[in-house]
Amino acid sequence: MSEHAEPQPVPPSSVVLVSGGSRGLGLAIVADLLDRGVRVAAFARTVTPELDKLAAEHPDRLHAGPVDVTDLAAAQAFVRDAEVRLGPIDGLVNNAAIGQDSLHVHTATGDIARIIETNLTAPLQLTRLLVRRMLGQGRRGRIVNITSICAQRGFPGLVAYSATKGGMDAATRSLARELGGRMLVNAVAPGFFASEMSAVLGRTQLDQIVRRTPSGHLTEPAEVVPVVRMLLREQTNINGQVIVVDGAASV
Ligand SMILES: NC(=O)c1ccc[n+]([C@@H]2O[C@H](COP(=O)([O-])OP(=O)(O)OC[C@H]3O[C@@H](n4cnc5c(N)ncnc54)[C@H](OP(=O)(O)O)[C@@H]3O)[C@@H](O)[C@H]2O)c1
Structure with a gap:
């Protein structure tokens, strides 16, 4: 018999922070988690009527507010208020991001900086903030980064965006190792799905993606949500992975 105590599995998250939870995939994740108790x-920067409605339906279980993820002080204050209301946060979904629709040669320096700040710097800082709080209070937790198939396959018009998503995939692996099993850190990389972000894609581009997808349809947020939930809630040994949900479009 080993003298070492068996490492304890990371418990399911019971208080989860979702960035960008006001619409699209983020809102679907929020609604699903609330449904599961x-x-x-x-x-998000703007609280939508849909998020407000969920807050009215779940006054004791949803804390929602306007925060720009690039404003670390505002994020910090939001986390403190959320913990007073809901209890210690033990799950994080880094979902907030902005898209891109410009060839690299035509993308202004300021726009590249904004994409990197929102999609890479800010989630790294939010993650550091929450990991410090969790470890400081002796808690364990789970982190899910929403990245994209763009990190693994090339798409014109999405150069800076793809770079940020690839950065988050890489950070996922290193953080999983760094945290030594005290937290589970994974990424979910969806294929294209209909949302405000992807509305910039033209019909021809969308048709092309569907033609390349064996399952014959664009990914739906409802097909991504269960994977996020599984990583937050189920007892698995999945750690440091990027799980692609794209109907094999990229295979
Ligand atoms: N749609 C796709 O085809 C697709 C494919 C693969 C991966 N993804 C990824 O999936 C995630 C969700 O995308 P989506 O399509 O659901 O996008 P979306 O509908 O545009 O929603 C993005 C969310 O992030 C918030 N957000 C953006 N910038 C923010 C900021 N500076 N501070 C705080 N919140 C901010 C938005 O609210 P505000 O604008 O009010 O701040 C909104 O709640 C993103 O990480 C995206 O990269 C999307």
Whole structure:
């Protein structure tokens, strides 16, 4: 018999922070977690009527507010308020991001900087903030980064965006190792799905993606949500992975 105590599995998250939870995939994740009895803190720059409605339906389990993810002080204040209301956060979904629709040669320096700040720097800082709080209070937790198939396959018009998503995939692996099993850190990389972000894609581009997809349809947020939930809630040994949900479009 080993003298070492068996490492304890990371428990399911019961209070989850979702960035960009106001619409699209983020809102679908918030609604799903609430349905499962999870307490949720969700922010975006603008709180939508849909998120407000969920907050009215779950006054004790949803803390929602307006925060720009690039404003670390505002994020910090939101996390403190959320924890007072909901209890200690033990799950994070880095979902907030902005898209891109410009060839690299035509993308202004300021736009490249904004994409990197929103999609890479800010989630790394939010992650550091929450990991420090969790470890400081002796808690364990789970982190899910929403990245993209763009990190693995090339798409014109998405150069800076793809770079940020590839950066988050790489950070996922290194953080999983760095945290030594005290937290589970994974990424979910969806294929294209209909949302405000992908509305910039033309019909021809969308048709092309569908033609390349063996399952014959674009990914739906409802097909991504169960994977996020599984990583937050199920007892698995999945750690440091990027799980692609794209109907094999990229295979
Ligand atoms: N749609 C796709 O085809 C696709 C494919 C693969 C991966 N993804 C990824 O999936 C995730 C969700 O995308 P989506 O399509 O659902 O996008 P979306 O509909 O545009 O929603 C993005 C969310 O992020 C928030 N957000 C953006 N910038 C923010 C900021 N600075 N501070 C705080 N919140 C911010 C938005 O609210 P505000 O604008 O009010 O702040 C919104 O709640 C993203 O990480 C995206 O990269 C999307």
